[in-house]
Amino acid sequence: MSALRRLVARDLVLAIRAGGGAALALAFFAAVATLVxxxxGPDLKLxxxxxxxxxxxAAVLAALLSLDRLFQADFEDGSLDxxxxxxxxxxxxxxxxxAAHWLSTGLPLTLIAxxxxxxxxxxxxxxxxxxxxLLIGTPAVSAIGGIGAALTLSIRRGGLILPFIVLPLIAPVVIFGSGAVLAELDGLANGALWFLAAFSLLAVALSPFAAAAGVRLNLGS
Amino acid sequence: MFTLANPKHFMAASGKILPWLAAVTAVLFAAGLTLALSVPPDYQQGDAVRIMFLHVPAAWVAMMAYGLMALAAAAGLILRQPLADVAVKTAAPLGAVFTALGLITGSLWGRPMWGAFWVWDGRLTSFLLLLFLYLGVMALGNAIEDETRAARAAGILAIVGAVNLPIIHFSVTWWTTLHQGASILKKGGPAIAPVFLWPLAVMALAYTMLFVTLWIVRIRTTILERKAAVLRITGRA
Structure with a gap:
């Protein structure tokens, strides 16, 4: 258990300090949200x-930005072996x-949002x-993105292919995530959050197995 | 089953049945299209109802192809069967074409019936995602150089993406927007007149046989290509 915690802490430090890209992802998120x-136009009703x-x-795109290095950096310098x-x-x-990716990206994104x-x-x-x-749904983005990062870790231009293979799998999170807000605005019964929670739990529970299979495959063992 | 997984046995057996499969496919298409053109026009949709005989089987086969591809991927990962890896890689482009066909015929049918080529309805959206999943499996399989790794990586993605299949199937029940609900596989029997059901069944069989035939052709081509590549490298060609 303590090894697990140490690994989370190490990845968090690497993500937050210079070159980690966590802060850049947040800045990207704010920039996109400002651009729209x-x-x-400034019509508040719209x-x-x-x-x-x-x-x-914007949150999903920002999270994907920092995902391609999730395993790749450790793969390149041998830490992953x-x-x-x-x-x-x-x-x-x-x-x-x-978990480290969510703590350094998903959680701060939620606060900025x-x-x-x-x-x-x-x-x-x-x-x-x-x-x-966002709090319920972003862990699923990190988890499913982790599968994509593991599968593409040996591809040199993996950053381009990763969003493409992951976005169809993340689509339900976006649908139910924004659907929950629209239902709230319209005063409708809000089942979207429950569905989102179920999807997120399932994704977080199962993704590590698929991601590990992807890493194993690329390490050639 | 397991002896068939040996490429040599597969080549021999598939070579024998391939002409028959192709012939059956041609006969089924001839019969299905004749039936489809000879049914009376629908009392509401008129002649446009005939698009159904091209659209519905394409959509069915597109989903069936994904299921088969995911099964082949599981077999490749569990049994480490090279033939299963080839089956995954060759199923993806075929499935993508059937998915595209389903989307195109659907939008051509939607224009006269719904007044729009495209709506962001649950069934349509999840089916579009199916196309992206197929393209993702193809892209991942092509991006990794090592053949075995590429096939296994694409296989894992195919298995993970299989969660979309039940979403497509139940989308018309969960989001009752525009696409009609289940009409064939439902409680109390099909809600479609028997005159239309027969041509639909024949066309579904024809599409399925077309997929199987093309799949076998592509698997055979890939095996032959690899043999040729080996011969080229060893300088025996």
Missing amino acids: PLGV LVRIAAGVLWV LMALSPLSLEAVALAKI AVLAVAYGLPASGTVALVAS
Whole structure:
């Protein structure tokens, strides 16, 4: 257990310090979210309707930006071979990396989205629903993205192919994540959050196995 | 089954049945298309109902192909069968074409019936995602140089992506927007007149046989290509 915690802490430090890219992903998220109102115009009525969709799409793209290096950096300098040889199973390594990615990207994205939601004119109830949906849904983005990162870790231009293979799998998260906010705004019964929670739990529970299989395959063992 | 997985046995057996498969496919298509053109026009849809005989089987086969591809991927990962790896790699482009065919015929049918080529309805969207999944499996398989690794990586993606199949099937129940609900496989029997059901069944069989035939041709071609590559490298060609 402590090895797992150490691995999470190591990856977190690497992500947060210079060159890790976590801060860049957050800046990218804020930049995209700022660009959309400039593109579609400052009509608040329209912005309220599209806020959840825009913020969700921007959050997923920002998370994907930093995903391609999830295993690749350790693969290139040989650390991944050592982790594979360590008593920690590759499934646990994958889970630790996914957790570190969420803590350094998904969680701060959620916090920034709360501020941006206000700028988009979302009412308090809508903002709460958006933050809840991001909090529940972003772990699934990190987990499913982890599968893609593991499968593409030996490809030199993996950063281009990763979003393409992962986006269809992440689509349900975006659908139900922004759907939960729209249902809240319209005062409808809100089952989307429950579905999102179920999907997210399933993704986080099963993805480490698929990601570990991908790593094993690329390490050639 | 396992002796068939040996490429040599597979080549011999598939070579024998391939002409028959092709002939059966041609006969089924001839019969299916004749039936499809001879049914009376629908009382509401008119002649446009005939698009159904091209659209519905394409969509079915596109989903069946994905299921078969995921099964082949599982066999490749569990049994380490090179033939299963080839089956995954060759099924993806075929499935993508059937998916595209389903989408195109669907939008051509949607225009006169719904008044729009495309709507963001649950069934349509999940089917579009199926196309992207196929393209993703193809892209991943092509991006990795080592043949075995490429096939296994594509296989893992294919298995993970199989979660989309039940979503497509139940999408018309979960989101009741525009695409009609289940009409064939439903409680209380098909909600479609028998005159239309027969041509549909024949066309479904024809599409399925077409997929199987093309799949076998592609697997055979890949095996032959690899043999040729080996001969070229060893300088025996």
